[in-house]
Amino acid sequence: MNSWLDQVRLDHALRKLQHEDKKAWGEIYQLLYPAIFRYTFSLVKDYYQAEDITQEVFIRIEKYKKRYVPGTNVKAWVYQMTKNLIYTKLRQKKELVIEEEKLDFLIHQEYLKPTTDLSFVNDALNCLTEKEKQVVTLHLYGGLKHYETAKVLHLPYSKVRSIYAYALTKIRKKLGGKL
Amino acid sequence: MNRRLEKKLKKSLDVYLPNEYYKKKDMHFVYLYASIFTLFGLSFFIQPITLYFDSDLYLPVTAMRVDWHEETTVDEHPIWHEDGKTKYQYQQNKDTLTITYQKENPVYLIIQKQELPLSQETKSSNIGGVTVYLAYQSDIYQAIWKQDEYTIIVQMNSNRNQFIQEIKYIMEENLS
Numbered sequence: 001m002n003s004w005l006d007q008v009r010l011d012h013a014l015r016k017l018q019h020e021d022k023k024a025w026g027e028i029y030q031l032l033y034p035a036i037f038r039y040t041f042s043l044v045k046d047y048y049q050a051e052d053i054t055q056e057v058f059i060r061i062e063k064y065k066k067r068y069v070p071g072t073n074v075k076a077w078v079y080q081m082t083k084n085l086i087y088t089k090l091r092q093k094k095e096l097v098i099e100e101e102k103l104d105f106l107i108h109q110e111y112l113k114p115t116t117d118l119s120f121v122n123d124a125l126n127c128l129t130e131k132e133k134q135v136v137t138l139h140l141y142g143g144l145k146h147y148e149t150a151k152v153l154h155l156p157y158s159k160v161r162s163i164y165a166y167a168l169t170k171i172r173k174k175l176g177g178k179l
Numbered sequence: 180m181n182r183r184l185e186k187k188l189k190k191s192l193d194v195y196l197p198n199e200y201y202k203k204k205d206m207h208f209v210y211l212y213a214s215i216f217t218l219f220g221l222s223f224f225i226q227p228i229t230l231y232f233d234s235d236l237y238l239p240v241t242a243m244r245v246d247w248h249e250e251t252t253v254d255e256h257p258i259w260h261e262d263g264k265t266k267y268q269y270q271q272n273k274d275t276l277t278i279t280y281q282k283e284n285p286v287y288l289i290i291q292k293q294e295l296p297l298s299q300e301t302k303s304s305n306i307g308g309v310t311v312y313l314a315y316q317s318d319i320y321q322a323i324w325k326q327d328e329y330t331i332i333v334q335m336n337s338n339r340n341q342f343i344q345e346i347k348y349i350m351e352e353n354l355s
Binding site for chain 1: 185188189190194197198
């Protein structure tokens with residue numbers, strides 16, 4: 001995936017969208033949907049809720065498209081919106097911590113690929129602080145570069161890198177046996 | 180080290196995306212079509228059996244035996260043969276061999292060289308690939324068929340299924 005090229009394509013598509021060119025949705029959807037869905041799913045751990053939130057992100061893009069400043073970082077803008085939406089939803093439902101029973105239920109869902117191991121993800125993310133979790137999920141599941149994550153979280157780039165490295169060390173220590 | 184952990188974390192959350200998920204093949208239809216195809220294939224190997232029972236064809240064994248008794252000399256001492264629980268009685272006359280035995284009900288098996296007078300219009304049944312003429316009268320089932328130059332007559336007082344099974348048994352044993 002070429003991040004710079006994606007950035008240019010997204011910026012171009014959003015400019016077209018601002019001029020009410022609905023055809024731009026195809027490109028926006030193709031470039032953003034998989035990463036936003038995976039990022040959302042990694043945090044909410046509920047397939048259908050992740051789907052709803054991802055849809056709502058696109059509704060918000062349509063609603064607030066005029067607020068986007070052309071030439072700025074599209075991904076940072078979209079993920080900022082996604083992050084806020086996820087935490088609003090989770091706060092509303094008080095589901096910041098996923099229950100073990102729910103996880104067992106999810107493991108048997110047919111949308112999980114044979115390689116999926118939600119318990120591993122759950123264990124890995126639960127040992128992190130909220131900020132570390134944000135940095136890790138935005139990078140790994142949202143596909144953001146560290147400088148993009150820094151923009152979304154309003155943190156210095158070097159800080160994001162050190163948080164990420166520290167988070168991975170924590171996960172490795174916690175799940176050393178499973179690696 | 181970090182690369183391996185990142186790879187593992189990414190792979191651990193490998194789910195079908197909603198748009199991929201709806202495209203995912205529904206295996207139920209594959210199983211359904213496979214079952215229909217298999218049954219269709221098997222249907223070529225299944226030969227439907229239609230049995231015609233004609234009461235006019237019925238030949239009372241006792242009467243026949245009396246007729247033969249008059250025409251030929253009956254063995255004074257019939258041969259007995261035991262096979263497990265079943266006891267067979269062989270009675271050899273000039274052109275007729277009568278085998279009588281009892282499993283659940285008595286079975287009369289007559290093998291004779293002469294032709295049976297059956298008209299062309301008589302409806303036949305197919306049992307095990309052999310053309311068999313069936314008759315039914317007063318709870319007695321009768322089957323007649325040709326084997327080589329012999330005519331085989333089986334009479335049995337039983338139910339229909341037992342009777343058909345017995346005919347198949349006799350055919351498989353090849354009357355040896």
